[in-house]
Amino acid sequence: EDQVTQSPEALRLQEGESSSLNCSYTVSGLRGLFWYRQDPGKGPEFLFTLYSAGEEKEKERLKATLTKKESFLHITAPKPEDSATYLCAVQATGGATNKLIFGTGTLLAVQP
Amino acid sequence: NAGVMQNPRHLVRRRGQEARLRCSPVKGHSHVYWYRQLPEEGLKFMVYLQKENIIDESGMPKERFSAEFPKEGPSILRIQQVVRGDSAAYFCASSPGSPDTQYFGPGTRLTVL
Numbered sequence: 001e002d003q004v005t006q007s008p009e010a011l012r013l014q015e016g017e018s019s020s021l022n023c024s025y026t027v028s029g030l031r032g033l034f035w036y037r038q039d040p041g042k043g044p045e046f047l048f049t050l051y052s053a054g055e056e057k058e059k060e061r062l063k064a065t066l067t068k069k070e071s072f073l074h075i076t077a078p079k080p081e082d083s084a085t086y087l088c089a090v091q092a093t094g095g096a097t098n099k100l101i102f103g104t105g106t107l108l109a110v111q112p
Numbered sequence: 113n114a115g116v117m118q119n120p121r122h123l124v125r126r127r128g129q130e131a132r133l134r135c136s137p138v139k140g141h142s143h144v145y146w147y148r149q150l151p152e153e154g155l156k157f158m159v160y161l162q163k164e165n166i167i168d169e170s171g172m173p174k175e176r177f178s179a180e181f182p183k184e185g186p187s188i189l190r191i192q193q194v195v196r197g198d199s200a201a202y203f204c205a206s207s208p209g210s211p212d213t214q215y216f217g218p219g220t221r222l223t224v225l
Contacts, residue, residue, distance in 0.1 A: 043203050099170075100157060
């Protein structure tokens with residue numbers, strides 16, 4: 001069964017304290033791995049798509065990497081406005097479905 | 113550019129009533145997805161539609177739930193005879209093609225009294 005596990009469930013950082021969020025996945029065949037950010041009471045906001053092992057993408061203080069079994073979201077020198085829940089999702093190959101399988105997210109709190 | 117729009121943003125229903133949730137995709141997007149987020153749980157896929165076609169409804173409960181994406185107008189997720197367990201946030205996403213990145217709307221928070 002396709003599955004996504006995110007860790008830690010919650011993370012508290014001081015402003016400027018870099019860290020990484022983990023997303024482990026089990027999927028029959030990976031079509032893509034997606035990172036989203038979700039603020040309270042809002043919909044997920046797209047951050048990155050990764051397609052193959054070794055791929056990396058960057059946006060401001062965020063950098064996403066992908067291996068054959070997991071993905072990391074590295075946050076460099078975070079600011080309080082980076083506080084949110086970060087969601088990881090995978091899309092499997094095969095069939096006509098494009099459904100995303102989500103992990104339960106990592107709740108990040110960055111304190112000034 | 114307008115993103116995915118959902119209405120209503122909040123909906124309160126009593127047990128046994130019907131709930132209708134609407135989703136207008138990003139202009140030019142022809143693929144629509146519905147997801148449900150229960151309290152303390154992750155987002156779960158419900159259904160994937162293209163114009164006038166249901167492509168995958170494997171995540172949709174067999175009873176009381178239905179979805180459509182007509183040729184004209186928004187996509188509708190319909191829940192008949194709501195129960196308290198239907199209380200959740202329902203998110204719609206759209207993509208321009210298949211496979212493509214899915215962009216999410218702000219969600220509809222359904223509360224069943």
